[in-house]
Amino acid sequence: MIKTLISFDLKAEFGFFKKPDINEGICLTYNMLHKPVLLGILGAISGLKGYQKNEEFPEYYNKLKHIKVGIQPSSTSDKGNFTKDIVSYNNSTGLASDEPGGNLIVTEQILIKPSYRCFLLLNLENEIEKKLYDNIMSYKAEFLPYMGKNDFSAWWTNSKKYDDIHEFDFSSNYKIDSIFVKDEAVSSYIPEAFGRSARLNVQPFVYFEKLPIAFDEKLYQYQYGDFVYSNAFFSKEMNMSSNGIFYKIDNATIIQLF
Numbered sequence: 001m002i003k004t005l006i007s008f009d010l011k012a013e014f015g016f017f018k019k020p021d022i023n024e025g026i027c028l029t030y031n032m033l034h035k036p037v038l039l040g041i042l043g044a045i046s047g048l049k050g051y052q053k054n055e056e057f058p059e060y061y062n063k064l065k066h067i068k069v070g071i072q073p074s075s076t077s078d079k080g081n082f083t084k085d086i087v088s089y090n091n092s093t094g095l096a097s098d099e100p101g102g103n104l105i106v107t108e109q110i111l112i113k114p115s116y117r118c119f120l121l122l123n124l125e126n127e128i129e130k131k132l133y134d135n136i137m138s139y140k141a142e143f144l145p146y147m148g149k150n151d152f153s154a155w156w157t158n159s160k161k162y163d164d165i166h167e168f169d170f171s172s173n174y175k176i177d178s179i180f181v182k183d184e185a186v187s188s189y190i191p192e193a194f195g196r197s198a199r200l201n202v203q204p205f206v207y208f209e210k211l212p213i214a215f216d217e218k219l220y221q222y223q224y225g226d227f228v229y230s231n232a233f234f235s236k237e238m239n240m241s242s243n244g245i246f247y248k249i250d251n252a253t254i255i256q257l258f
Contacts, residue, residue, distance in 0.1 A: 004122050005162045005249065008136055009074065010041065011115035012154040015082075015147035016108060020222065026107045029148070031081055032179060032227065033071050033116045034211040035258065037148055039064050042120075046132040047142030055220055063128055065214065068245065068257035070119035072178040073229060080179075080207035080229040083112040114147060118156075119178065121257055137161070168246040168254050170239040175232065180256035181213070181225045181243050206230040213258060225258070 010033070017030040017037055043050065043060020050058045073080045088107045120136075122129040135141060137159045147154045168174065207229040212222035240246070245257050 001123055001125060004124050004133065005119060005165050005247070006122065006133065006136060007070075007117055007119045007158075007160050007162070008156040009115065009117050009158040010147075010154055010156045011074070011113070012147035012152050013113060014152040015111035015114035015154075016149040016152060017111075018108075018148065026086070026109065028109045029084070029111055030209065030211060031084075031111070032073065032209050032211055032229075033114070033118070033147075034213070035069055035071075036061075036212050036215065036222065038069055038071065038118060039067075041145040041147075041154065042067070042132055044143040044145040045135050045141045046128060048128070057215065057217065061215070064132075067129070068121040070178045070247075070255040070257045072117040072119075072255065074115040074117065076113065076115055079205040079231075082114045084109050085112055086110075110152075111147075117158075117178075119255055119257065162249045164251055165247055165249045168248040170236055170241060170246075173233050173236050174254055175234070176230070176240075176246070176256060177253045178255035179211075179227045179229045180240070180246075181258055182228050182240075183226075183243055204230070204232040206232060 015029070015033075016027075017032075017034065019028045019030060022028045039061055040050070040058075042064055043058065046060070046064075048058070048060035048063060050060060052058065073082070076082075086107060086109055088105055090103065090105050120132075122133050124130045124133055136156070139156065139159065144150075145154045146152050209227050209229075210224050211227050213225035214223045215221070216223050234240075243256070246254060247257060248254050
């Protein structure tokens with residue numbers, strides 16, 4: 001079985017990736033696109049069914065959850081962070097609330113112009129993955145994809161297939177271009193990492209966010225990973241292969257697939 005790596009640049013005017021642990025008058029969003037949301041977008045592109053009933057995972061999740069993905073925030077972000085705003089919606093139809101008068105006010109934090117480069121490792125011998133590949137490369141979607149909420153339609157550009165790809169062996173100092181999962185304190189990497197960045201006159205940064213990485217299929221809730229995004233160079237002695245699979249593509253870009 002031969003795997004094919006592709007990427008595409010996903011973007012929208014607005015985005016909302018709801019945090020499930022917030023319910024105090026305002027709904028907050030994750031800053032970074034995460035894998036469960038990306039799988040939903042891939043399901044829309046390939047024409048797989050979404051949620052049909054409670055305590056049953058949708059078709060797109062069951063058929064796409066094994067796909068390895070990588071995510072990189074675009075250069076329009078500020079060190080990985082996107083601009084956010086607070087909006088309130090007023091539903092006075094009488095059908096949305098049990099309160100007197102039936103008026104429901106929902107306040108949400110939303111992302112402004114979120115955009116990400118998404119990497120997929122596909123098996124083109126699989127019928128569903130082949131259709132996903134064909135649709136992404138031809139900019140075609142069976143259903144309208146959206147950035148976390150059906151009000152926020154999404155689109156993509158710059159679809160690309162990579163021919164020069166190999167697993168990174170951590171034999172030299174490196175910079176990881178995608179977000180990646182950590183399983184130990186990144187602070188131990190900082191002196192070497194920031195040193196080279198400073199010599200290159202680049203202001204180094206490290207961005208952290210705990211993000212959904214999959215679903216617990218017994219509890220029907222998110223499983224989380226501790227993610228990092230940084231422009232810093234890391235020492236080859238800090239081998240992060242235990243955190244997952246890393247690939248070097250076009251002899252330059254290093255990404256993690258998870």
